[in-house]
Amino acid sequence: MNQSEIKSIAIMRTSALGDIIWTLPMLNRIRKAMPNTKIYYITSNTFAPLLEGIEDVELIKIDKPKKLKDYFKLQRIFEPYHFDILLCAQANFRINFIYPFIKAKKKIGFDSKRGRDLQKFFIDESIPFKKEHSVEAFLGFSDQLGIVSSEIEFNLPIQKVTVGNLPLGDYVVIHPKASSLQRTWSTKRYIEVTNLIKEKYDIPIVLTGIPSDKDICHEIENESNAHIINLCGKTSLNELKNVFLSAKLVIAPDSGPAHMAAALNTPVVGLYTAVPPEYTGPYGQIHNCINAYPKALEHYFHKTIEDVPWRFRIKEDDMMDLITVNEVFEKLSSILNK
Incomplete structure (x- = not known):
């Protein structure tokens, strides 16, 4: 046809x-x-x-x-x-x-x-x-369909709205939870990163998530020394777009909101262990990801990427611990310092 x-x-x-x-x-x-x-x-x-x-x-x-x-x-x-x-x-x-x-x-x-x-x-x-x-x-x-083009355009539609309690100045967003606990970084390490952001940059941190993520967000809010604005469970999809659009950067594991932020051209520090970010990372921002996939292959299976099938998934309970606080903070610092 x-x-x-x-x-x-x-x-x-x-x-x-x-x-x-x-x-x-x-x-x-x-x-x-x-x-x-x-x-x-x-x-x-x-x-x-x-x-x-x-x-x-x-x-x-x-x-x-x-x-x-x-x-x-x-x-x-x-x-x-x-x-x-x-x-x-x-x-x-x-x-x-x-x-x-x-x-x-x-x-x-x-x-x-x-x-x-x-x-x-x-x-x-x-x-x-x-x-x-x-x-x-x-x-x-x-x-x-025979459509040839080199352009990559997301053009995610945005209806501008005011989100309550959102700071007017610079802020960093942390979307801490993936759809599975296996792909979610530890709460303790998120708290450590927020404290480092407070110490070096002293800018607010906005937490986002769905209602079932409230426990982890409340723990970060309560234990962190940083200025935390907890919007977990309080934003619609359109409001979440607005939160990401105005952020300096977003820190997130392999999750839908990470891709939403990337589609809005907001820098995303992606936390990846289960699969290589080259396949499912924030598009156009693979260089901003912490890629612990090769380390996990070696740690759990004594294999390299060449030894496993395409998109081989790692499903170990403690695999996200292979991502260190220093790695994440160094990456976000390189973005904020620009």
Whole structure:
């Protein structure tokens, strides 16, 4: 199908925060190259606010199915639509079984390595496999449509709002928790870093997180000597964008908010042990990451990167302890001193 014949394209990605952000350069390439094509983005009600405000893109908001009857509800939602192209940019059992309920002349998904949970049986063609960052993996979908460009544009939509208790001057953000405890740096070390920031720079530190992160944020707030503004559980997605946009830098483990900050061109000190930041780090800011992945491979498996499969994940309970306070402080100092 030639580009001129494509009148409508739908992109499917319901989660998670970082993955949806990674799809934006692909979405923007399609928007630029095919201005006369109607573009839809199918996403969850949870993350739809992240995308609201993107020009010329219609959001189709759904709840991720949990029971069989939920799929029939989705069938009714998709009944009015018939797309020329469906980009199946998510691959897991629950999502793969949504694809048959979506009418499209062609459904494009991942290659066999990345198209998990039998996605190949739900698509018509796949993008080729490459060892690349996740942003570039999603750009494989626009490549498949014949769109060639070297531009990487996130253009994350922002609605300017005032966030309560946010300092007017310079501040550093710490988003301390990843989605798993294994990928979360120790609270004690976060506290040590905040004290060093207080001692050398004496600027406020803003803590962010979802409501379930409150324990770790409260402990940092209570034990630190620094000026702490605890916004954990108090910001919407749009408010979080505004917090990151005005920050001097963000310190975070492998997490969606790290990618949000990077998409807003805010410096991110990423803390990485489970996977190499070259694959899932804040895009364009791999040089700012603390990469303890090679050290972890040697420590736990006596192996090097060349000895393990692509994107081999480390899942040891104490692996984040391989990242030292000095490493993090030296990295953030190099950014603040600029």
